[in-house]
Amino acid sequence: MADYPLTAAAIKSEFKRVGIHFVVALPDRVTSHYLLKGILADPDFHVVQVCKEDEGISICSGLYASGHKSVFMMQYTGFLDSINAIRGVAVEGHFPVCMVVGLLGKEPDVAPTKSKKYGVKIIEPILDVMGIEHHLIERDSDANQIGAVIEKSFATSSPSAILIGREPR
Amino acid sequence: MMKRDEMLKAFTRRRKDEIVVAVYTAAQEITHIQPNDLNYTFVGAMGQGSSHALGLALGRPDKKIVVFDGDGSLLMNLGSLVTIANQAPKNYIHCLCENGCYETNGSVLTPRSGQIRFAELAKTAGYRKTYEISDLAEWERELPNILQSEGPIFITLKVEPGEAYPENFPRLYSIEHREKFRQTLAKS
Numbered sequence: 001m002a003d004y005p006l007t008a009a010a011i012k013s014e015f016k017r018v019g020i021h022f023v024v025a026l027p028d029r030v031t032s033h034y035l036l037k038g039i040l041a042d043p044d045f046h047v048v049q050v051c052k053e054d055e056g057i058s059i060c061s062g063l064y065a066s067g068h069k070s071v072f073m074m075q076y077t078g079f080l081d082s083i084n085a086i087r088g089v090a091v092e093g094h095f096p097v098c099m100v101v102g103l104l105g106k107e108p109d110v111a112p113t114k115s116k117k118y119g120v121k122i123i124e125p126i127l128d129v130m131g132i133e134h135h136l137i138e139r140d141s142d143a144n145q146i147g148a149v150i151e152k153s154f155a156t157s158s159p160s161a162i163l164i165g166r167e168p169r
Numbered sequence: 170m171m172k173r174d175e176m177l178k179a180f181t182r183r184r185k186d187e188i189v190v191a192v193y194t195a196a197q198e199i200t201h202i203q204p205n206d207l208n209y210t211f212v213g214a215m216g217q218g219s220s221h222a223l224g225l226a227l228g229r230p231d232k233k234i235v236v237f238d239g240d241g242s243l244l245m246n247l248g249s250l251v252t253i254a255n256q257a258p259k260n261y262i263h264c265l266c267e268n269g270c271y272e273t274n275g276s277v278l279t280p281r282s283g284q285i286r287f288a289e290l291a292k293t294a295g296y297r298k299t300y301e302i303s304d305l306a307e308w309e310r311e312l313p314n315i316l317q318s319e320g321p322i323f324i325t326l327k328v329e330p331g332e333a334y335p336e337n338f339p340r341l342y343s344i345e346h347r348e349k350f351r352q353t354l355a356k357s
Contacts, residue, residue, distance in 0.1 A: 054246070
């Protein structure tokens with residue numbers, strides 16, 4: 001594990017550093033095993049498990065309106081499934097929804113747009129066309145950006161996407 | 170069957186400092202019947218009212234949240250019943266304005282219009298208490314109890330259109346009103 005490039009601990013500690021208590025989530029195969037299960041077992045976090053991803057966009061928005069920062073963990077398939085809520089609530093409604101999106105099937109160290117997996121390949125272009133800032137996380141050195149991305153999202157009241165490019169362990 | 174605006178007026182006579190989350194026609198009406206900085210109408214996409222309300226309920230467990238949802242809206246987000254019941258917020262009151270149609274979109278009937286027992290779905294999902302109310306006098310009689318009980322509570326309200334109120338979608342989704350809501354809530 002010592003040489004493994006991305007750890008769940010690095011991501012979790014960034015969440016804590018910027019005061020995230022609420023984590024809204026629907027299990028994503030990339031992040032479930034180490035990151036989400038670790039968060040579920042950590043009393044510093046309150047996990048809101050949802051049945052479908054568009055719920056999560058709105059729950060994060062309600063949390064923001066009541067004075068809380070949160071993040072929303074999902075698989076890229078859930079991102080695609082909830083595009084209208086992201087459009088109407090997060091983008092047009094200017095709610096700072098911070099999405100942590102697992103890119104299931106992305107090849108290690110390959111840019112998402114160069115992936116052979118169609119669903120992965122289209123994620124960044126969709127985010128670009130929607131004007132949503134995004135950052136790819138594949139190593140612990142990338143994970144250091146997560147806190148700043150979340151803080152910027154809340155400072156500017158706009159959504160952001162943290163793309164998880166390999167399983168954090 | 171109740172006139173929806175009369176049902177809302179009866180609620181506003183009992184309202185203290187509750188947050189109200191309202192969608193579509195109920196949202197248009199509540200902003201006219203009782204303008205209030207704690208009216209939350211910024212749901213942004215159909216079906217999302219109950220989920221915004223859950224975020225508010227978790228974020229402010231000291232405040233009662235009253236949702237005026239629609240049956241067409243809830244049908245788009247039925248899983249939210251399970252999500253809400255799983256979190257079991259004690260301050261969550263989920264009122265479903267059942268009119269059997271997509272009123273804002275031309276009053277086309279919903280699938281299985283009038284034949285779904287939404288309160289039974291909520292009960293099965295795990296809501297603490299459920300009601301089905303179709304009479305204004307009964308609504309007025311039950312309201313004090315509903316507003317004081319521990320949630321999550323679900324109430325099916327059988328409604329039909331009452332007086333017509335002007336539509337103002339820009340007001341419903343106004344960022345300025347949303348920020349005012351945040352500021353008012355932060356102080357209350």
